[in-house]
Amino acid sequence: MKKYTIFITLMLTGGLLFAQNIPSITLKNLNGKSINVQKLSKSKNVKVLAFWATWCVPCINELDAISEVYEDWQDETNMELIAISTDDSRTKKRIRPLVNGKDWEYEILLDDNQDLKRALNISVLPHLLVTKNGKIVYRKTSYTPGSEDELYEIIQKYTN
Amino acid sequence: MRKIIISLNFVFFGLILNAQLLDNLSIGLESNTVWYNNDSETGDFFDTANNDSDKHIRSNSYLKIDYNFLESFTASVQIESYEPFALLNYSKSYEGTNLGTYSLNYRNSKLNITAGHFYSQFGSGLVLRNWEDRQLGINNALQGGKIVYDPVSFISLTALYGKQRVGFTTSEGEIFGFNSELDAASIFDFKNTSLEIGLSYVGRKEETTFLEPSFNELTNSLSGRVDYYQNNFYSNAEYVIKSDDAIKQGGQLSNRLVKPGNAFLFNTGYSKRGFGIDATFRRLENMNFFSERNAAGNVFNESSINYIPGLTKQHDYLLTNIFVYQAQSTVNLDTSQSGEIGGQIDLFYKIKKETFLGGKYGTKIAFNFSYWAGLDGDYTQDNPDAGILPNYEVGLLGFGKKYFSDFSIEIRKKWTPKWRSIFYFVNQSYNKKVVEGSGAMINSNIGVIESTHRLGNGKSIRLEVQMLNSDSTKHDWTGGTIEYNINSRFSVYANDIYNKGSDTNTEKTHFFNLGGSYTKGATRLGINYGRQRAGLLCVGGVCRFVAEATGLTANLTMSF
Numbered sequence: 001m002k003k004y005t006i007f008i009t010l011m012l013t014g015g016l017l018f019a020q021n022i023p024s025i026t027l028k029n030l031n032g033k034s035i036n037v038q039k040l041s042k043s044k045n046v047k048v049l050a051f052w053a054t055w056c057v058p059c060i061n062e063l064d065a066i067s068e069v070y071e072d073w074q075d076e077t078n079m080e081l082i083a084i085s086t087d088d089s090r091t092k093k094r095i096r097p098l099v100n101g102k103d104w105e106y107e108i109l110l111d112d113n114q115d116l117k118r119a120l121n122i123s124v125l126p127h128l129l130v131t132k133n134g135k136i137v138y139r140k141t142s143y144t145p146g147s148e149d150e151l152y153e154i155i156q157k158y159t160n
Numbered sequence: 161m162r163k164i165i166i167s168l169n170f171v172f173f174g175l176i177l178n179a180q181l182l183d184n185l186s187i188g189l190e191s192n193t194v195w196y197n198n199d200s201e202t203g204d205f206f207d208t209a210n211n212d213s214d215k216h217i218r219s220n221s222y223l224k225i226d227y228n229f230l231e232s233f234t235a236s237v238q239i240e241s242y243e244p245f246a247l248l249n250y251s252k253s254y255e256g257t258n259l260g261t262y263s264l265n266y267r268n269s270k271l272n273i274t275a276g277h278f279y280s281q282f283g284s285g286l287v288l289r290n291w292e293d294r295q296l297g298i299n300n301a302l303q304g305g306k307i308v309y310d311p312v313s314f315i316s317l318t319a320l321y322g323k324q325r326v327g328f329t330t331s332e333g334e335i336f337g338f339n340s341e342l343d344a345a346s347i348f349d350f351k352n353t354s355l356e357i358g359l360s361y362v363g364r365k366e367e368t369t370f371l372e373p374s375f376n377e378l379t380n381s382l383s384g385r386v387d388y389y390q391n392n393f394y395s396n397a398e399y400v401i402k403s404d405d406a407i408k409q410g411g412q413l414s415n416r417l418v419k420p421g422n423a424f425l426f427n428t429g430y431s432k433r434g435f436g437i438d439a440t441f442r443r444l445e446n447m448n449f450f451s452e453r454n455a456a457g458n459v460f461n462e463s464s465i466n467y468i469p470g471l472t473k474q475h476d477y478l479l480t481n482i483f484v485y486q487a488q489s490t491v492n493l494d495t496s497q498s499g500e501i502g503g504q505i506d507l508f509y510k511i512k513k514e515t516f517l518g519g520k521y522g523t524k525i526a527f528n529f530s531y532w533a534g535l536d537g538d539y540t541q542d543n544p545d546a547g548i549l550p551n552y553e554v555g556l557l558g559f560g561k562k563y564f565s566d567f568s569i570e571i572r573k574k575w576t577p578k579w580r581s582i583f584y585f586v587n588q589s590y591n592k593k594v595v596e597g598s599g600a601m602i603n604s605n606i607g608v609i610e611s612t613h614r615l616g617n618g619k620s621i622r623l624e625v626q627m628l629n630s631d632s633t634k635h636d637w638t639g640g641t642i643e644y645n646i647n648s649r650f651s652v653y654a655n656d657i658y659n660k661g662s663d664t665n666t667e668k669t670h671f672f673n674l675g676g677s678y679t680k681g682a683t684r685l686g687i688n689y690g691r692q693r694a695g696l697l698c699v700g701g702v703c704r705f706v707a708e709a710t711g712l713t714a715n716l717t718m719s720f
Binding site for chain 1: 281352
């Protein structure tokens with residue numbers, strides 16, 4: 001148990017020291033086109049990868065809140081949000097009508113057997129990754145109303 | 161186990177010296193700890209699975225490490241710990257601390273090869289799906305090898321072999337799989353159109369103890385699929401057949417009831433900006449498929465090869481989740497069951513801003529209707545004395561006894577920049593006997609009003625009021641939630657549901673919860689004290705029965 005504690009402590013301190021690379025995993029978008037997430041995030045502009053699901057209320061609330069200010073964010077920082085749905089085959093069918101019904105402008109990628117979610121060791125939704133030049137510069141989980149403002153400060157910080 | 165931890169420590173310490181190498185490291189930690197209490201109202205703590213009433217404090221922990229090296233390789237391990245016993249309602253096969261999964265993966269533009277544990281899914285999962293859900297206690301990864309080969313951009317071929325993970329051991333049965341996907345639209349270079357065709361084979365080989373089995377050791381299943389999309393319209397269909405296999409009856413594998421299975425799934429929809437409609441139809445007949453025949457009907461959903469979720473709307477509130485439907489794919493001659501037939505329709509609509517109903521900010525509406533029934537047919541009980549074999553004959557499209565229906569409407573309304581509300585109404589019919597094994601049909605109406613008020617500086621308050629009225633004298637519930645977000649990091653909440661009805665399990669008992677959470681970046685710590693209602697815990701359409709329990713829970717999740 002003691003060893004385990006040491007290990008965890010090491011891990012925690014280690015966690016603060018590095019900017020992790022996005023793994024080379026290919027997902028499909030809603031038009032059936034394959035998109036490599038690593039290539040997508042290798043950009044000098046900030047890309048936000050937002051992991052969500054149709055059944056996750058805080059995820060929907062967060063994406064709804066961002067969609068209201070999305071145009072301003074894009075104009076000011078050239079950022080892009082990619083909403084990565086982790087819905088499995090049970091609820092996957094609901095993605096397209098939900099996204100259109102909500103009038104979201106995000107690129108949607110499908111991670112239906114959670115390969116990317118697992119590779120990035122994400123265990124709870126919502127989970128956001130702020131990436132730049134293929135590296136994760138910031139991660140955050142859970143959503144409370146208004147926390148999108150803090151996210152925007154981080155995006156601005158990494159915008160040249 | 162200790163050796164693993166020590167060596168990992170060394171590996172990790174080595175890595176920490178070289179920050180560059182660390183860029184290729186990904187780590188996830190999750191720990192769920194519960195201190196179970198004796199409850200004067202609902203009884204003392206007792207764990208039936210381990211026949212234990214002493215170990216009140218238990219913890220399920222998961223540490224997963226992924227490391228990418230030499231551009232194309234990824235090594236992955238997951239260490240799991242269930243100490244001193246697993247949390248209540250988990251399978252006994254999760255015991256102690258051990259290596260849960262490990263794998264080595266090589267990937268280039270055409271090949272993707274994995275040795276060790278892997279998660280795979282063919283089509284919608286009706287023939288094969290390996291997945292992990294820690295809350296449900298499901299991890300049915302295959303241990304073996306998998307090769308995915310994409311000879312050209314529009315063809316993908318997969319071959320796999322493995323034994324299924326069951327706790328910290330593997331299944332007796334072996335799984336063989338082959339999958340092919342063809343992206344026809346890109347061959348013809350269609351614009352705004354996608355046409356994909358898929359074919360899969362999954363075989364399960366398990367020895368049998370029957371001296372003269374009337375079925376093969378190898379059971380085969382085949383799936384054919386078409387997925388079409390053009391502009392705003394889409395449609396997809398899947399048909400699955402499963403070869404003759406022995407069916408479990410009355411807890412025993414029967415050499416006299418040997419039948420094939422099949423499934424049909426059809427989905428279509430249309431959507432454009434501000435509007436979406438989607439309809440699904442599915443029919444299942446004898447579609448249970450396990451890596452061990454005798455695992456059929458196990459309450460922990462262990463050893464399942466295919467994925468058969470309940471296709472109903474997954475509701476988000478406490479009272480909308482009292483009666484949850486579970487897909488019925490099992491054959492049970494006693495209750496004249498051999499599968500299910502039904503479907504659901506979803507509709508999403510946004511009423512435009514600056515209209516009478518839309519108001520200043522627009523109004524978002526979501527509507528769902530689902531209906532599920534048994535397969536209509538003739539069911540014959542086993543009668544060896546009269547020389548009658550057990551059997552069933554069902555029609556192709558006959559709807560039998562009603563199992564479940566659910567009509568729901570959700571209205572999301574933003575009043576001012578600071579105020580928003582959700583109105584939720586559900587009308588449900590739930591055949592308790594079919595889903596839970598006993599009881600009658602319960603018809604209920606559930607209403608929820610939720611409001612969120614932003615107070616500025618990241619502060620906000622959220623309130624929920626819920627009501628459930630049913631035609632049964634046993635169920636008449638009220639409930640509520642209050643949540644206060646102090647800032648984007650700290651949040652506290654309290655909720656309670658209470659049944660005024662005469663249901664013996666829940667009558668006049670407050671199922672309350674108090675808790676708080678602290679979030680910083682990708683680290684979250686949640687603490688909760690409360691009483692858990694006995695019932696179905698459902699995640700992703702798969703349900704597990706959980707017993708009543710009272711206690712203090714701490715959940716920690718971190719990802720790097």
